[in-house]
Amino acid sequence: MLPRQRINSYSIKIEDEGNHGNDETRLFILSSLAAQHKSRVACVLCEEPMLVFDRYPLVDGTFFLSPKQHAKGCIEVKYENRVQYLTSVCMACLDGVEQSRVVRCRFCAQKWDGSSLVLGTMYSYDIFAAMPCCTERLKCNNCFKLLLHPHQRLNFYSDYSHSVSCPYCHAQDTHFVKPLAYCYTKQPMQLFQQWP
Numbered sequence: 588m589l590p591r592q593r594i595n596s597y598s599i600k601i602e603d604e605g606n607h608g609n610d611e612t613r614l615f616i617l618s619s620l621a622a623q624h625k626s627r628v629a630c631v632l633c634e635e636p637m638l639v640f641d642r643y644p645l646v647d648g649t650f651f652l653s654p655k656q657h658a659k660g661c662i663e664v665k666y667e668n669r670v671q672y673l674t675s676v677c678m679a680c681l682d683g684v685e686q687s688r689v690v691r692c693r694f695c696a697q698k699w700d701g702s703s704l705v706l707g708t709m710y711s712y713d714i715f716a717a718m719p720c721c722t723e724r725l726k727c728n729n730c731f732k733l734l735l736h737p738h739q740r741l742n743f744y745s746d747y748s749h750s751v752s753c754p755y756c757h758a759q760d761t762h763f764v765k766p767l768a769y770c771y772t773k774q775p776m777q778l779f780q781q782w783p
Contacts, residue, residue: 597705598705598706599644599705599706599707600643600644600645600705600706600707600708601643601644601707602642602643612708612709613642613643613645615664615666615709616639616645616650616673616709617639617641617645619662619664619673620639620662620673623662625639625662626638626639627639628646628650628660628662628673628675629658629660629675630648630675630676630677630680631657631658631660631661631674631675631676631767632676632677632680632688632690632767632773633677633679633680633688634658634660635677637675637677643707643708644706644707644708645707645708645709646675646706646707647677647678647706647707648675648676648677648678648680648681648706648707649675649676649681649701649704649705649706649707649708649709649710649714650673650674650675650708650709650710651674651675651676651709651710651711651712651713651714652664652666652671652672652673652674652709652710652711652712652713652748653671653672653674653712653713653715653716653748653764654669654670654671654672654713654748654750654761654764655672655713655761655764655766656672657672657674657715657766657767658674658767661673661674666711667711673709674713676701676714678706680701681701681702681704681706682701682702683698683699683700683701683702687773689773690771690772690773691771691772691773691774692720692721692723692724692770692771693723693769693770693771693772694721694722694723694724694770695720695721695723697720697721699715699718699720699771700718701714710744711745712744712745712747712748713747713748713761713764714744715764715765715767715770715771716747716748716761716763716764716765717744717745717747717748718744719747719763721737722737723770724763724765724770725737725763726762727753727755727756727758727760727762728758728760728761728762728765729753729756729758729760730753730755730756730758732753732755732756734751734753734754734762734763747763747764748761748763748764749761
């Protein structure tokens with residue numbers, strides 16, 4: 588189902604080569620799922636089930652860790668001494684090629700695009716928070732004041748998933764991680780006609 592140009596080791600996580608034993612991510616995912624007696628996960632966007640494989644690529648999509656539980660099927664895990672939620676997105680929703688899979692920002696109507704993410708592995712941060720598209724995504728979850736100006740960016744994608752203190756109301760939260768239903772819609776973009 589992937590376009591031929593994306594079938595390569597840059598777009599899809601394949602088995603680690605060499606004898607250095609860098610297998611921590613795979614073992615973390617498989618042991619977390621085994622503890623929950625799960626061999627399948629559901630896409631957080633379309634809710635379609637995906638089989639989890641014991642070798643890379645682990646899933647026909649990607650896993651990521653979020654400090655917030657985006658859906659009931661997200662699995663609570665402990666990662667680097669923090670409670671996180673193991674979440675998955677299927678390949679079709681990442682690419683958003685099918686019209687039924689397109690997800691848009693509720694505020695700016697920009698299409699969310701996960702096609703640059705590597706399939707079959709896990710990101711240690713919330714992939715939706717790491718790609719803020721408009722100022723609404725950069726506001727405090729408590730007082731709704733802007734924490735970053737639109738032209739500013741944090742140094743690392745993972746910084747958007749960390750807990751920060753709001754300089755206005757001093758609320759400590761993962762402010763850039765918003766509920767998916769709050770930020771995104773699957774409704775087609777409406778074109779508004781101007782007054783005659």
